Amino acid sequence: MNPTVSPTLNEPVWFRRLLIGVGLAFLGLFLVLPLAAVLTEALRQGLGAYLNALHEPVALAAIKLTLIAAFIAVPLNLVFGVCAAWAIAKFEFRGKSLLITLIDLPFSVSPVIAGLIYVLIFGAQGWFGQWLFEHDVKIIFAVPGIVLATIFVTFPFVARELIPVMEEQGTAEEEAALTLGASGWQTFWRVTLPNIKWGLLYGVILCNARAMGEFGAVSVVSGHIRGETNTLPLHVEILYNEYNFVAAFACASLLALLALVTLAAKSFVEWRGQEQRATVPHLIPAAAPST
Amino acid sequence: MKRIITVIAGIALATGVSAAALAKDIKLLNVSYDPTRELYADFNKAFTQYWKDKTGDNVLVNQSHGGAGKQARAVIDGLEADVVTLALAYDIDQISEKTGWFPKDWQTRLPNNSSPYTSTIVFLVRKGNPKGIKDWDDLVQPGIGVITPNPKTSGGARWNYLAAWAYALEKYGSESAARDFVTKLFKNVPVLDSGARGSTNTFVQRGIGDVFLSWENEAFLALNELGPDKFEIVLPSLSILAEPPVTLVDTVAKKHGTTEVAKAYLEYLYSPEGQRIAAKHYYRPIKPELADPNDVKRFPALNLVTIDQVFGGWQKAQKAHFSDGGIFDQIYIPSN
Numbered sequence: 001m002n003p004t005v006s007p008t009l010n011e012p013v014w015f016r017r018l019l020i021g022v023g024l025a026f027l028g029l030f031l032v033l034p035l036a037a038v039l040t041e042a043l044r045q046g047l048g049a050y051l052n053a054l055h056e057p058v059a060l061a062a063i064k065l066t067l068i069a070a071f072i073a074v075p076l077n078l079v080f081g082v083c084a085a086w087a088i089a090k091f092e093f094r095g096k097s098l099l100i101t102l103i104d105l106p107f108s109v110s111p112v113i114a115g116l117i118y119v120l121i122f123g124a125q126g127w128f129g130q131w132l133f134e135h136d137v138k139i140i141f142a143v144p145g146i147v148l149a150t151i152f153v154t155f156p157f158v159a160r161e162l163i164p165v166m167e168e169q170g171t172a173e174e175e176a177a178l179t180l181g182a183s184g185w186q187t188f189w190r191v192t193l194p195n196i197k198w199g200l201l202y203g204v205i206l207c208n209a210r211a212m213g214e215f216g217a218v219s220v221v222s223g224h225i226r227g228e229t230n231t232l233p234l235h236v237e238i239l240y241n242e243y244n245f246v247a248a249f250a251c252a253s254l255l256a257l258l259a260l261v262t263l264a265a266k267s268f269v270e271w272r273g274q275e276q277r278a279t280v281p282h283l284i285p286a287a288a289p290s291t
Numbered sequence: 292m293k294r295i296i297t298v299i300a301g302i303a304l305a306t307g308v309s310a311a312a313l314a315k316d317i318k319l320l321n322v323s324y325d326p327t328r329e330l331y332a333d334f335n336k337a338f339t340q341y342w343k344d345k346t347g348d349n350v351l352v353n354q355s356h357g358g359a360g361k362q363a364r365a366v367i368d369g370l371e372a373d374v375v376t377l378a379l380a381y382d383i384d385q386i387s388e389k390t391g392w393f394p395k396d397w398q399t400r401l402p403n404n405s406s407p408y409t410s411t412i413v414f415l416v417r418k419g420n421p422k423g424i425k426d427w428d429d430l431v432q433p434g435i436g437v438i439t440p441n442p443k444t445s446g447g448a449r450w451n452y453l454a455a456w457a458y459a460l461e462k463y464g465s466e467s468a469a470r471d472f473v474t475k476l477f478k479n480v481p482v483l484d485s486g487a488r489g490s491t492n493t494f495v496q497r498g499i500g501d502v503f504l505s506w507e508n509e510a511f512l513a514l515n516e517l518g519p520d521k522f523e524i525v526l527p528s529l530s531i532l533a534e535p536p537v538t539l540v541d542t543v544a545k546k547h548g549t550t551e552v553a554k555a556y557l558e559y560l561y562s563p564e565g566q567r568i569a570a571k572h573y574y575r576p577i578k579p580e581l582a583d584p585n586d587v588k589r590f591p592a593l594n595l596v597t598i599d600q601v602f603g604g605w606q607k608a609q610k611a612h613f614s615d616g617g618i619f620d621q622i623y624i625p626s627n
Contacts, residue, residue: 241488
């Protein structure tokens, strides 16, 4: 928080510069350079070819599917995340640590396994496979499977961001509101939500970025039917494998753009969140959400 | 008079509308292996036109591509393919066995063991052949990087492996010598991709390895797409006749109501147009007389053995070499 350098850290200027230089060089090499490469490759044959590649029906279908998956997964995880964080931060109950562990599960499980779980449950040889086949309900190798896999890999994001924020705030304000006669719903809208909104937004942004960018889990349940079950990341791989580099990098640039927008939104939310905490003195300044 | 015209116009309109209403939109799903992307992109266009001319219906053929073993697994798990067009018979046998969606003798339903085109395994090397690779023996020398996909997931890779085995068996005369030979060969493999196309990219784009064991069609494609100034094809003294078969998935097609069009789709592969398109995309047509002679003369004569001659068919070959704990599992130790 304190911008002045602590007196115990009296490294010489050249050393500090060296450290900063190393950090920047590293970022440049591993982040900026690949990003620039993506854009260069995408525009190799000019803007026309770039736009054409994005205007292909299969590319549009992939974009649409990616948006559908995110539009379903993000709101669901938003509701789930708020409920779970609420329960964990504000109540004491048995099995609480188990719940926390379970929320973290998708972080520790390989996305491929996440996809395979759904194949084992809904696949033709899986638990419900026969019934689903007979009743012509398609889950895996169709849109529902892709949405399920996306939900699975993204569901810790909102809850994980909110739990520390809510725990830090404690229950005092809510109790006060209830004592003053507010209903539970009013308490949530007027007291809790304003307190958590920046953390919530931050979680949603991360959740959305992962939902749109997910490859592994979605790849397993997709079936790779072009124009039907390919999300944008899968479509990029297919185009690349077909030596269609301009189109592959054009689609990749959309994902890169999403990453940049995410970064910008994330910085904005962090900045607003901190500023607000700074201007509301009666609130205990909550730590910036950890990553 | 005016009234008559109105009536005629009305009838014309009505029939026009009903004809349009009768034209159905049909969707087919063809689950295929990795290198057939360009072939089926072209073939599907031709078939859609053919079917439109014949019946007035609009067919949209959707494609899914990947390593043949992986694709078979997806169909078994419920990827609802109306037809499968895979790299080798064993993977289709597996679908039949695990799902019962089509009969076990599926391979007798279409000519030439249900393979409308064939291919073989050749070597792709870098321009000028800097390591002087001429035949299989050169692949087991120390310091040679050999690129092949994973035989567990890729059909092409299994053909690669069996071609090497067949060569060693013929040259050195015993199973144990063949096993040693293939063991040495896989010691030279730095990376196993899951499908043929991934391996092509490893060799061509990422520049890894000295020689790429490849489908003939994939080698021609790499040469064609990326310029003959970068690579050349080397023909080994002996290779294997690869027969990538096709079949209807009866239960799925029946459920979708696509049996008739799916059957016609596969039969069209054997038509002059189908054979022409196969040859154009570097697959050896089974009726070369139907294809463009200029395309056909690109295929060099090769000394080819068949899987039935050397290995007693796919079931046996799969069990001995590629099943869990089979010879491949015993000899392949990842190099890192």
